[in-house]
Amino acid sequence: MTARPDRMPPLPETALTAAQRDAAEVFATIRDQPVFGPFVPLHRSPDLMLRLAPVGDFMRKQLCFGVRLAEIAILFTARRYDQPVEWAIHAEIAAKAGLPAHVIAALSEDRMPEDMSADEALVWNAVAEIDRSRRLSDATYAALSNRFGEQGVVELAALMGYYQLLATVMNCARTAAPAGPELPPAR
Numbered sequence: 001m002t003a004r005p006d007r008m009p010p011l012p013e014t015a016l017t018a019a020q021r022d023a024a025e026v027f028a029t030i031r032d033q034p035v036f037g038p039f040v041p042l043h044r045s046p047d048l049m050l051r052l053a054p055v056g057d058f059m060r061k062q063l064c065f066g067v068r069l070a071e072i073a074i075l076f077t078a079r080r081y082d083q084p085v086e087w088a089i090h091a092e093i094a095a096k097a098g099l100p101a102h103v104i105a106a107l108s109e110d111r112m113p114e115d116m117s118a119d120e121a122l123v124w125n126a127v128a129e130i131d132r133s134r135r136l137s138d139a140t141y142a143a144l145s146n147r148f149g150e151q152g153v154v155e156l157a158a159l160m161g162y163y164q165l166l167a168t169v170m171n172c173a174r175t176a177a178p179a180g181p182e183l184p185p186a187r
Contacts, residue, residue: 006173006174006176007172007173008041019047023043038086038170041173056166059162059163065123065155066097071097071099072103072127073160075087075094075107076131077131078167079186082171082186084183086166087182087183100113103116122144125140126143130156
Protein backbone atom coordinates (compact mmCIF):
# COMPACT_ATOMS: atom_id res chain seq x y z
CA MET A 1 0.00 0.00 0.00
CA THR A 2 1.35 3.41 -0.96
CA ALA A 3 1.74 5.95 1.81
CA ARG A 4 -0.60 8.87 1.49
CA PRO A 5 0.85 12.37 1.71
CA ASP A 6 1.09 14.12 5.05
CA ARG A 7 -1.60 16.83 5.01
CA MET A 8 0.07 18.90 7.72
CA PRO A 9 3.84 18.49 7.52
CA PRO A 10 6.15 20.54 9.74
CA LEU A 11 5.67 24.23 9.17
CA PRO A 12 8.65 25.94 7.54
CA GLU A 13 10.24 28.56 9.76
CA THR A 14 9.50 31.25 7.16
CA ALA A 15 5.77 30.42 7.18
CA LEU A 16 5.25 30.58 10.96
CA THR A 17 3.00 33.22 12.42
CA ALA A 18 4.29 35.09 15.44
CA ALA A 19 2.04 32.97 17.67
CA GLN A 20 3.34 29.74 16.10
CA ARG A 21 6.95 30.87 16.47
CA ASP A 22 6.41 31.79 20.12
CA ALA A 23 4.59 28.50 20.74
CA ALA A 24 7.47 26.52 19.23
CA GLU A 25 9.89 28.23 21.61
CA VAL A 26 7.71 27.55 24.65
CA PHE A 27 7.11 23.96 23.49
CA ALA A 28 10.87 23.36 23.36
CA THR A 29 11.17 24.41 27.00
CA ILE A 30 8.27 22.17 28.08
CA ARG A 31 9.30 19.06 26.14
CA ASP A 32 13.06 19.60 25.75
CA GLN A 33 12.82 19.18 21.97
CA PRO A 34 11.40 20.93 18.94
CA VAL A 35 7.81 20.40 17.80
CA PHE A 36 7.47 16.73 16.80
CA GLY A 37 4.99 13.93 16.09
CA PRO A 38 1.48 14.77 17.24
CA PHE A 39 2.42 18.37 17.90
CA VAL A 40 3.27 19.01 14.24
CA PRO A 41 -0.40 19.25 13.19
CA LEU A 42 -1.32 20.79 16.55
CA HIS A 43 1.16 23.59 15.80
CA ARG A 44 -1.58 25.01 13.52
CA SER A 45 -3.39 25.86 16.77
CA PRO A 46 -0.56 27.19 18.94
CA ASP A 47 -2.68 27.77 22.05
CA LEU A 48 -4.09 24.23 21.92
CA MET A 49 -0.62 22.78 21.34
CA LEU A 50 0.72 24.61 24.39
CA ARG A 51 -2.15 23.43 26.57
CA LEU A 52 -1.69 19.80 25.52
CA ALA A 53 2.13 19.69 25.78
CA PRO A 54 2.26 19.77 29.61
CA VAL A 55 -0.55 17.20 29.77
CA GLY A 56 1.55 14.93 27.59
CA ASP A 57 4.57 15.55 29.77
CA PHE A 58 2.54 14.54 32.83
CA MET A 59 1.21 11.46 31.02
CA ARG A 60 4.73 10.36 30.10
CA LYS A 61 6.32 10.83 33.51
CA GLN A 62 3.96 11.12 36.46
CA LEU A 63 1.07 8.65 36.30
CA CYS A 64 0.59 6.78 39.55
CA PHE A 65 0.91 3.36 37.86
CA GLY A 66 4.14 4.16 36.00
CA VAL A 67 5.41 4.19 32.45
CA ARG A 68 5.43 0.42 31.78
CA LEU A 69 1.72 0.04 32.51
CA ALA A 70 0.85 3.33 30.81
CA GLU A 71 2.45 2.01 27.63
CA ILE A 72 -0.08 -0.83 27.52
CA ALA A 73 -2.88 1.72 27.27
CA ILE A 74 -0.97 3.88 24.78
CA LEU A 75 -0.07 0.97 22.49
CA PHE A 76 -3.60 -0.43 22.78
CA THR A 77 -4.94 2.95 21.68
CA ALA A 78 -2.37 3.31 18.88
CA ARG A 79 -3.44 -0.09 17.54
CA ARG A 80 -7.18 0.58 17.85
CA TYR A 81 -6.76 3.90 16.02
CA ASP A 82 -4.24 2.46 13.51
CA GLN A 83 -1.90 5.28 14.49
CA PRO A 84 1.65 4.67 13.21
CA VAL A 85 3.26 7.75 14.78
CA GLU A 86 2.21 6.82 18.30
CA TRP A 87 3.19 3.22 17.65
CA ALA A 88 6.67 4.13 16.37
CA ILE A 89 7.32 6.39 19.36
CA HIS A 90 5.76 4.27 22.10
CA ALA A 91 6.79 0.74 21.12
CA GLU A 92 10.37 1.79 21.83
CA ILE A 93 9.41 3.53 25.09
CA ALA A 94 7.46 0.43 26.17
CA ALA A 95 10.42 -1.86 25.52
CA LYS A 96 12.79 0.45 27.41
CA ALA A 97 10.31 0.57 30.30
CA GLY A 98 10.42 -3.23 30.56
CA LEU A 99 7.21 -4.24 28.79
CA PRO A 100 7.95 -7.73 27.44
CA ALA A 101 8.36 -8.11 23.67
CA HIS A 102 5.55 -10.69 23.49
CA VAL A 103 3.15 -8.18 25.10
CA ILE A 104 4.13 -5.48 22.59
CA ALA A 105 3.73 -7.97 19.71
CA ALA A 106 0.27 -9.03 20.89
CA LEU A 107 -0.81 -5.40 21.20
CA SER A 108 0.38 -4.78 17.63
CA GLU A 109 -1.86 -7.68 16.53
CA ASP A 110 -4.86 -6.30 18.45
CA ARG A 111 -5.10 -9.27 20.74
CA MET A 112 -4.83 -9.88 24.47
CA PRO A 113 -1.25 -10.72 25.37
CA GLU A 114 -0.55 -14.01 27.13
CA ASP A 115 1.55 -14.40 30.27
CA MET A 116 1.11 -10.85 31.56
CA SER A 117 1.76 -9.86 35.14
CA ALA A 118 -1.31 -9.25 37.29
CA ASP A 119 -0.93 -5.47 36.93
CA GLU A 120 -0.44 -5.70 33.14
CA ALA A 121 -3.55 -7.87 32.81
CA LEU A 122 -5.56 -5.50 35.01
CA VAL A 123 -4.60 -2.51 32.86
CA TRP A 124 -5.19 -4.40 29.59
CA ASN A 125 -8.62 -5.58 30.75
CA ALA A 126 -9.58 -2.08 31.85
CA VAL A 127 -8.51 -0.39 28.61
CA ALA A 128 -10.17 -3.11 26.52
CA GLU A 129 -13.39 -2.60 28.48
CA ILE A 130 -13.24 1.18 28.14
CA ASP A 131 -12.59 0.79 24.42
CA ARG A 132 -15.46 -1.66 23.97
CA SER A 133 -18.12 -0.07 26.18
CA ARG A 134 -16.83 3.49 26.85
CA ARG A 135 -17.09 2.82 30.61
CA LEU A 136 -15.98 0.44 33.36
CA SER A 137 -18.08 -2.28 34.94
CA ASP A 138 -18.37 -2.27 38.72
CA ALA A 139 -16.01 -5.28 38.91
CA THR A 140 -13.30 -3.69 36.78
CA TYR A 141 -13.67 -0.35 38.55
CA ALA A 142 -13.29 -2.09 41.92
CA ALA A 143 -10.23 -4.06 40.81
CA LEU A 144 -8.55 -0.99 39.31
CA SER A 145 -9.36 1.30 42.24
CA ASN A 146 -8.33 -1.34 44.79
CA ARG A 147 -4.94 -1.61 43.10
CA PHE A 148 -4.25 2.01 42.05
CA GLY A 149 -6.85 4.05 43.93
CA GLU A 150 -9.36 6.42 42.42
CA GLN A 151 -6.40 8.43 41.14
CA GLY A 152 -5.39 5.43 39.02
CA VAL A 153 -8.88 5.04 37.58
CA VAL A 154 -8.99 8.72 36.60
CA GLU A 155 -5.45 8.72 35.23
CA LEU A 156 -5.97 5.58 33.12
CA ALA A 157 -9.19 6.95 31.61
CA ALA A 158 -7.52 10.32 30.96
CA LEU A 159 -4.48 8.61 29.43
CA MET A 160 -6.68 6.79 26.94
CA GLY A 161 -8.59 9.97 26.12
CA TYR A 162 -5.39 11.95 25.62
CA TYR A 163 -3.92 9.42 23.21
CA GLN A 164 -7.26 9.06 21.41
CA LEU A 165 -7.22 12.83 20.90
CA LEU A 166 -3.67 12.74 19.52
CA ALA A 167 -4.44 9.74 17.31
CA THR A 168 -7.51 11.42 15.86
CA VAL A 169 -5.62 14.64 15.09
CA MET A 170 -2.75 12.76 13.45
CA ASN A 171 -5.04 10.45 11.49
CA CYS A 172 -6.91 13.46 10.11
CA ALA A 173 -3.62 15.18 9.28
CA ARG A 174 -2.01 11.94 8.01
CA THR A 175 1.05 12.72 10.10
CA ALA A 176 4.07 10.82 8.79
CA ALA A 177 5.52 8.22 11.14
CA PRO A 178 9.11 8.67 12.27
CA ALA A 179 11.66 5.92 11.95
CA GLY A 180 11.04 3.20 14.47
CA PRO A 181 8.92 0.12 14.98
CA GLU A 182 6.20 -0.09 12.35
CA LEU A 183 2.60 -0.80 13.21
CA PRO A 184 1.54 -3.77 11.10
CA PRO A 185 -1.60 -3.38 8.97
CA ALA A 186 -4.83 -4.05 10.84
CA ARG A 187 -6.26 -7.50 10.37
